[in-house]
Amino acid sequence: MLTKTFGSAVQGVNAYTITIEVVVSQGTGFFVVGLPDNAIKESQQRVEAALKFRNYRMPRTKVVVNMAPADIRKEGSSYDLPIALGILHASQQLNTERLSEYVVMGELALDGALRPIRGVLPIAIQARKEGFKGLILPKENAQEAAIVNNLDVIPVETMQEAVDFLEGRQTIEPVVIDTRNVFQHTANQYAADFADVQGQENIKRALEIAAAGGHNVIMIGPPGAGKTMLAKRLPSILPPLNMQEALETTKIHSVAGKLGVNSSLLNNRPFRSPHHTISDVALVGGGGNPQPGEISLAHNGVLFLDELPEFKRTVLEVMRQPLEERRVTISRAKLSIDFPANFMLIASMNPCPCGYYNHPEKECVCGPGVVQRYLNKVSGPLLDRIDLHVEVTPVTFDQMTETRRAENSQDIQQRVEKARQQQAARFQEFSEIHSNAMMPSQMVKDICRIDQAGLALLKTAMERLGLSARAYDRILKVARTIADLADAEEIRIEHLAEAIQYRSLDREGWAG
Structure with missing residues (x-):
């Protein structure tokens, strides 16, 4: 008997649907093609042990499991459950017509329990896009899947629960969460706040x-x-x-297995510090x-590289292209995959x-030239891709012991949001550009115009700093951003002067 179940x-x-065909026929042997x-090849042992533990029988005839499309490599243990259900149906131990309505995924323990x-x-x-009624998966993953609406997310803890649900002996209510409500109530909550930082006003400004x-x-x-x-x-x-950024970020962390058990939508910007x-x-x-990788896990957030010269030079150099294009392409002999990498470094x-x-x-x-x-451990091309070079000086004792509380993050964030709103209006015709840092060179000439006094100042700075x-x-x-924070339509000379000082750590002008 031929049975079809669906995995992914x-x-x-991104995901694509896998059709898992199971045939139980005359002969001997268990074959996964x-x-x-x-x-996946080792799934035979897990499936057989789980079936026996739940009082089902493993067919002693020939069992062939075909995973289509057959020219794409399948990886991981998450196909255990659809293979087990396919074997039960093909051997007439599972009587249901509902298998084709659901995408089924889950790793089996030897006692038939499901692991996330x-x-x-x-x-x-992808299951919703292809019109499946629902998704049967381990209970620990249900909150994450329930982010997608118009899809029945059926959480099961054991293989037996999945069988009982498909045969109609057990009713399992789909998991439903109000994504927007959860998102609005838990977003923008951070343990660290700028109010805890005494002094360092110039760094806070930068x-x-x-x-x-x-x-x-x-x-x-x-x-x-x-x-x-x-x-x-x-x-x-x-x-x-x-919401769109949260979904993009959650997808990346889900693929990398970085979401916790019973997690749903990520609602805070990621901070990665490898x-x-x-x-x-x-x-x-x-x-x-x-x-x-880490640059994609930092998508829509911050990638922090502490002690930059201690990183291997090859590691730093591979960031050049992603910093410009805000995505990274991983190429292999048979496939090429794009990962988003729109992060702040x-x-x-x-x-x-x-x-x-x-x-x-x-x-x-340190001796001369040291x-x-x-x-020089940090290459010039990489430094050029960093917009602001800021010198940090130690905080004085008086600043550390000052009782006046510093400005908190929420007040600073309001000014930042106001500037971002101006940029959103400026770039509303360009779907790929959301901030000043993302402007291509040809757009900089049109949007960041400066007067003759500004040109003279910039020329002097370029020559002196090299x-x-x-x-x-x-x-x-950067000058355009400073003008946005000042709610100014044009870049004035004071905006330009402040922007120039944030390049003063270029090596020629700073260390000799």
Whole structure:
């Protein structure tokens, strides 16, 4: 007897439906075809043990499981449940006509219990797109799948529950959540707040500009100056995620298996801080079955690279293209996958190996040329892609002990949102551009016009600091953001002057 069940495979951040055909016929042996990986081939042992534990029999005749389309490799243990249900139906131990109405996914334990799987959100989106009535899956994944409306999400804890539901012996109510209500009540909640930061007003200003325009930032200063503390508070002043951004971000984290048990929609901007020993593949994504890397997990959020010169040079260089294009393409012999990577890069570093170059009180003990060699660990092309270079100085004792509470994140966020609204109106005709930092060069010339006095100031700065053509565009973009924060229609000379000072850490002008 031939039976068809339906599963789903995730490729990149999208899913496609897999038809699982099961035939029980004369002969002996258990065969899984259709380019399965080892985890799927081993499903025979899990399925057989689960069937016996639940008092079903494993057919002792020939069982062939075909996973179509057969020319695409299938990976993972999440096909256990649809294979088990297909075997039960093909061997006439399951009597139902409802198998074709549902996409079924789940990993089986040896006692027939179900374990959670990854990539549920794109699977649910694809199931609704293809007109399936619902999705049968482990209970721990139900909240995530229920984000998708007009789809019956049936949570089951064991294989037996799935059988009883399909045969009509047990009624399982679909999981329903009010996504917008949950999103509105839990969004924009951060433990860290700028109100906890005493002093460092110039760094707060730089981070406010970065948040308002979506600009990349590098903070350079001695150890203990507060670089990491400030970076961790940046998400709290970014505009709250909208529903579309939340869905995009949740899909990526779902595919990577980063969502917690019983999680649903991500409602805060991600903050990723990988260790400096990370590999280039772990940063940008890849693997045999390509998975999103840290830059994609930081999509719509912040990627923080602490102690930037300690990262391997090859790791930093692979970020060049994603920083410009805001996506990364992972190419293999048989497929090419795009992962979104629209993130803000925040980096920090010491000014020299000892950490005290340009320190107001402590003396640098590094020898001649050591500072320059240390800075050379970060390539010029990468520094050019960072819009704001900010020097962080230590907080004084008087600032640390000041009783007056600093400005909180919510007040700063309101100014940031107001500036972002101006940018949204400015770029409403361009679907791929949402902030000043995303403007291409040809658009910078039209939108970031400056007068003759501004041109003269910029020319002097370019010559003295030895800035590149890309830095010229970056200065104009930052100046446009500063003007937006000041609610000014035109870029004035004071906006330009402030933007230029955020390039003053370029190596020629800063370390010698």
